[in-house]
Amino acid sequence: MNGDFDPAELKVIAFDVFGTVVDWYSGIAAEAERIVPGVDGSAFALAWRAGYQPAMKSVMERLAAGEGGFTLLDELHMGILEGVLRAFGIDELDAARKRELNKAWHRLPAWPDAVEGLARLKRKYIICTLSNGNIGLLTEMAKNAGLPWDCVLSAEVFKAYKPDPRTYLGVAAVFDVAPSQVMLAAAHHDDLAAARTCGLRTGYIERPMEFGPERPKDVSPRADNTLHARDIGALADLLGC
Amino acid sequence: MNGDFDPAELKVIAFDVFGTVVDWYSGIAAEAERIVPGVDGSAFALAWRAGYQPAMKSVMERLAAGEGGFTLLDELHMGILEGVLRAFGIDELDAARKRELNKAWHRLPAWPDAVEGLARLKRKYIICTLSNGNIGLLTEMAKNAGLPWDCVLSAEVFKAYKPDPRTYLGVAAVFDVAPSQVMLAAAHHDDLAAARTCGLRTGYIERPMEFGPERPKDVSPRADNTLHARDIGALADLLGC
The missing domain is CATH 1.10.150.240 (Putative phosphatase; domain 2)
Structure with missing residues (x-):
């Protein structure tokens, strides 16, 4: 955990969805x-x-x-x-x-830890999507898989896809908080790097099987991320939820 | 109930919020x-x-x-x-x-019937807001009052306020359905009339005390609405939820 990070200052956790929350x-x-x-x-x-x-x-x-x-x-x-x-x-x-x-x-099916992990985070934080998927897609996915989002945010709302800064900064603007009070949680370092450039906190979620069991992905920690978690339940542990 | 209306064809119920779901x-x-x-x-x-x-x-x-x-x-x-x-x-x-x-x-506090009524409707339909409130306002309200939206839609998404047609037609576009597969539920006849012009179904919700107990509002049925319900629980009854 980065030295200057206080979970009590965080207000919003925005999740990448494809690969991070669901198993495409x-x-x-x-x-x-x-x-x-x-x-x-x-x-x-x-x-x-x-x-x-x-x-x-x-x-x-x-x-x-x-x-x-x-x-x-x-x-x-x-x-x-x-x-x-x-x-x-x-x-x-x-x-x-x-x-x-x-x-x-x-x-798409949720990863096994997603529903329970999100429910724990939701008690303390606003949890939303920040995905390039459209609102209808993300809403039907959530309904089908039981994902308990407080709010579905999407490239469709900001009229720009990640990694455009308008998406990351858009989350902070929607909730009227500083970028440092928002964390992007994602299984992709390039997404997290773009969010960090905008001043967001970042939480890496390991998804070694994102591309299937025969193509394990390197999920080594990178020091630039605020948090590194095995799954969404582990992220909730790290944030004291 | 209008003769040509089949609840099985309906996919989405979009709710006006101020006055309809919460007691401002x-x-x-x-x-x-x-x-x-x-x-x-x-x-x-x-x-x-x-x-x-x-x-x-x-x-x-x-x-x-x-x-x-x-x-x-x-x-x-x-x-x-x-x-x-x-x-x-x-x-x-x-x-x-x-x-x-x-x-x-x-x-703002939810009307006493809102949380349970919405939960019943959610089992069968996509339920969302369609409010002139901004996304952050509606999300925090839902979190505070326990409103179980599938999705928070707002004037902020469509960059137009109700009664602009872009808002009502925008809901149908987001979910890729015909306007007649969307119902607007609201306690205001002008909002419902504008939605009807766009081809949406309409459900009037009685809120006689919207302006306080000393200023009871006329909540007489109007024949133009698809449904007329005492509260959100009664709307769920009418839709067989």
Whole structure:
């Protein structure tokens, strides 16, 4: 724990969602295999997720050039899905089944520690999402998985995707607190680094199996983070909840 | 109940908040008397609330003229408060106490039926706010009063106040449903009429004591509304929750 950090000063914990709170790899792999019989669910999930960062980058470049409006993640996911289906040589899926598959992101399973860990943190702090997912996606996911958010915040509210500073600073503005009174909790060091640049506290959550059991991720601590926790329950322990 | 309405088609119930879910009159009157000893809390609450519609109208006119940005209700409330304090001849309140008083809107008490009624509706529908209050205000209010929203939607998300159509249609867009699959529940016929124009279903909630026990409000049914309910529990009854 960083020397100058006092948990009593903290007011809000904003959570990255995909990978940090929910297990997109298992969820998408299972839904792909259910909806597209015979497909390699693991490879399908990894390919779909791999299209995510480039798609957001392309929207942000378009917005910076003053062209068109903000695009919801549901639409980006559908565009990436079309490409993945082509790459996998799958051409028999009708529009209704594509839509059902695209909504698999609304039904992702929570990591086993998430619901109880969030409930503990909620007693002492405001807990919200800060995700590039759209509000509808995050709300349906929360309802389905029982995630007890006080509030669903999203790129859709700020009309910018992480790591744009408007998202991190936007959380502090929404709750009328200083950036140092907000912690971003995430399983991704690049997200945390961007939040730190904006003055937020950062809590790294280990998710070694984010990309599946055969591709364990390096989850070594980095000194720049305010806290490092095995899971969300461990974060609650560290914060005295 | 309107003949063409099927509760199974409905997906989302969006609630007006001030007056419909929480009792602003009692809450503000009590907090004013606590923070400004000797003040007539009832008159103070009514005066403060009376400034609300004109203040929003003025912001919407400014935005329509392309001048400046969206203003949060917390800021509008503070501006109105300054005027009410002058009108009541109160000049001894320092900035910290004004801020504390302004945050009374974050601590309003729920009507007695609200928490249980919302919990029942939540089992079958997505339940969200659709209020001109800002996200931080509505989130802190929900946390304080135990309101179990799936999602906090606000004028702040749509950058327009009710009765602007962008707010009602925005709810349908967020959840990717038809306007007829959204119901606005409110204790105010003008709010419901504007929602109806956008194709939403409407549920009137009786709140005869909204302006205090000495100023009972006419809560007669109007045929244009899809449903008419004594309180939120009665709305859950009508919807089979």
